[in-house]
Amino acid sequence: MSAELLALGLDATTADYLATLPGAAELVPGRVARVDKGLSTILTEDGPVRATWSGGLLAAIAADSQATPCTGDWVALRRWPDDRVTVESLAPRRSAIVRAEVGGSSRGQVLAANVDVVAIVVGLEPEPNISRIERFLALAWESGARPVVVLTKADLVVDADSIAEDVATAAPGAEVLVCSATTGEGLDAVSALLDENATLALLGVSGAGKSSLVNALAGVELLDVQAIREDGKGRHTSVRRELIVLPQGGVVIDTPGLRGIGLQESGEGLAAAFPDITALVERCKFTDCAHATEPGCAVQAALEDGALPVRRYESWQKLQREAAFMARRTDLRLQRETKKQWIRQTKEHRRDNKPRL
Ligand SMILES: Nc1nc2c(ncn2[C@@H]2O[C@H](COP(=O)(O)OP(=O)(O)O)[C@@H](O)[C@H]2O)c(=O)[nH]1
Ligand SMILES: [Mg+2]
Ligand SMILES: [Zn+2]
Incomplete structure (x- = not known):
């Protein structure tokens, strides 16, 4: 396993799967950074490539929409003589954040795959909605990744620790961290979630402070932060989810702000x-x-x-x-x-x- 792939978060089981695919010698392993309507951006050891789905993968998707590669997935790529790149195979997911599709089919929508830690990001100001945190936690536990609650914007309140205690009573088994992207307070503990090239997915409503947190962790402005419009009437929102490899190691997946999240059925x-x-x-x-x-x-x-x-x-x-x-x-x-x-x-x-x- 190359250092580049390790930095992208490759684990031994997935590496093994990709290495033993039929014709593996001609295939290139990569991790999905983003998907826009069938054209995806995949990170490989030689940098990012744009790829489309292969015929075989399209057939698998027709049979089960969850076979559609999503951010965080590991895939095997084929480079064609005309420089086209196709995704030939999708590796089994070790965890997946799946939300119930609103209306229509009863298939869930995979928001992010192969995540180690799901951080539910919640601003301390305005006061956190505890029931919404419980809903996010159910989704996070269901994913198979480890949930944590990250209470951000600590610089805006005086009683961060007492709010954190309230939140902790609604989050048994999950760590609750307090931080501020603005002052840097508490960021070391958030940063530690990325140790050993772990993949951290951020979940939360729009405006919670997810993108600011990624920028603060990276130490550079990687993502757009919402600017409050001058007329005060609403904000422009980022809709793209992205996979970001941090300079100090670790991978962050910034999901779009989720207004409503439906739960899958398993309970x-x-x-x-x-x-x-x-x-x-x-x-x-x-x-x-x-x-x-x-x-x-x-x-x-x-x-x-x-x-x-x-x-x-x-x-x-x-x-x-x-x-x-x-x-x-x-x-x-x-x-x-x-x-x-x-x-x-x-x-x-x-x-x-x-x-x-
Ligand atoms: N005071 C303060 N404001 C923050 C902090 N983090 C984010 N914000 C502000 O909250 C708003 C939403 O942040 P953003 O990162 O875009 O949230 P996202 O929608 O979850 O990605 C922006 O106006 C940020 O400047 C923080 O730690 N402290
Ligand atoms: Mg954002
Ligand atoms: Zn009873």
């Missing part, structure tokens, strides 16, 4: 984000307890004695309903797909078994 991320409630539910007297008026409900008891804040319970309930809705939608899609496949097979069977005339 595993939700259980990981709410281990306190998951533990209570296991202690309810009835296994199908709806935590409303049932006797022996551990959730209701925790709400009554104040061990479980009502806000946190309501936030969990809302996300829980959403995940259940997504699960039903996925079931419907799978049913339809199975039916389509059955019809196709029946037709093929009929064609293959036509009586001879």
